[in-house]
Amino acid sequence: MSETLVSLWTDVRKRLEAAGIDTPVLDARLLLEAGAGVSRLEIVTDPRRAVDEAQVEAVEALTKRREAREPVSHILGRKHFWTLDLLVNANVLTPRPETEFVVEVGLLELLPAEAPYRILDLGAGSGAIIVALLKERPNATGVAVDISAKALEVVQANAERVGVADRLEILQNNWADGLDGRFDLVVSNPPYIRSGDIDGLAPEVCRFEPRIALDGGEDGFTAYRIITAALPRLLKPGGAFALEVGLGQAEGVKALAEAVGLGTFEPRRDLSGIPRVVVGHSG
Numbered sequence: 001m002s003e004t005l006v007s008l009w010t011d012v013r014k015r016l017e018a019a020g021i022d023t024p025v026l027d028a029r030l031l032l033e034a035g036a037g038v039s040r041l042e043i044v045t046d047p048r049r050a051v052d053e054a055q056v057e058a059v060e061a062l063t064k065r066r067e068a069r070e071p072v073s074h075i076l077g078r079k080h081f082w083t084l085d086l087l088v089n090a091n092v093l094t095p096r097p098e099t100e101f102v103v104e105v106g107l108l109e110l111l112p113a114e115a116p117y118r119i120l121d122l123g124a125g126s127g128a129i130i131v132a133l134l135k136e137r138p139n140a141t142g143v144a145v146d147i148s149a150k151a152l153e154v155v156q157a158n159a160e161r162v163g164v165a166d167r168l169e170i171l172q173n174n175w176a177d178g179l180d181g182r183f184d185l186v187v188s189n190p191p192y193i194r195s196g197d198i199d200g201l202a203p204e205v206c207r208f209e210p211r212i213a214l215d216g217g218e219d220g221f222t223a224y225r226i227i228t229a230a231l232p233r234l235l236k237p238g239g240a241f242a243l244e245v246g247l248g249q250a251e252g253v254k255a256l257a258e259a260v261g262l263g264t265f266e267p268r269r270d271l272s273g274i275p276r277v278v279v280g281h282s283g
């Protein structure tokens with residue numbers, strides 16, 4: 001019997017389940033859409049449509065990659081973030097839903113109105129945070145810093161895709177070394193996993209995401225120490241900062257900021273109640 005959209009979806013779902021993937025239904029649909037070149041609407045409204053051999057082979061190739069635990073975002077080359085459809089690849093951390101909270105806090109609390117803000121993103125990765133902020137604040141300008149030249153190519157591509165490239169400077173740099181601009185807002189989602197914990201993470205993360213995007217040093221705080229130490233000279237008087245933190249790191253990062261004379265607020269909690277973003281202002 002020949003394959004249909006729904007039978008292929010079911011086959012792929014079962015294989016992903018057997019491979020230990022925890023979102024097999026969703027992932028199977030995304031691979032079916034990409035491999036067979038059909039939309040979600042077509043799958044739902046015409047599930048018994050026959051698929052040809054070329055479509056089956058294309059879906060098979062993608063399924064094998066997912067069975068080997070390659071993230072869906074790498075297979076598709078795209079990831080939804082905030083309101084945006086961003087390009088991603090193996091050179092950047094796939095932007096996470098938690099990081100949308102940095103954008104939200106930045107917009108609602110730290111960049112409340114429309115103004116010609118200057119924003120710095122340290123460790124921009126795919127550019128997710130800075131590109132989303134510039135999209136939402138059309139008079140703002142930004143600087144995206146990353147140590148990885150390959151990551152910065154992705155930032156550039158996303159900035160062009162979203163239409164903010166003319167307001168974004170892209171800089172390959174070791175954190176804020178030599179940077180002397182004064183910013184209204186500094187954001188960062190730096191690497192914060194303890195080095196010794198990385199190999200215990202899900203295969204999608206430890207095998208496929210860039211180690212430099214994950215590794216926060218022995219205690220997970222290496223980047224926070226460097227970034228907080230630089231904030232006093234990076235912020236304008238009255239400027240603010242928002243740093244994403246991992247589980248259990250908020251109080252430690254808040255203390256680092258206070259130790260260099262910055263003011264802090266209560267760390268902002270995400271929808272699960274986890275303190276997720278450490279926020280504060282120039283001293």
Ligand SMILES: C[S@@+](CC[C@H](N)C(=O)[O-])C[C@H]1O[C@@H](n2cnc3c(N)ncnc32)[C@H](O)[C@@H]1O
Nearest residue numbers: 093095123124125146147174175189190191213
């Ligand atoms: C956790 S990822 C965050 C990426 C992106 N901002 C996001 O939230 O999805 C951290 C980023 O910091 C960058 N990074 C690591 N060490 C760095 C350094 N010494 N200087 C600048 N960037 C660095 C990595 O290349 C990576 O892109």
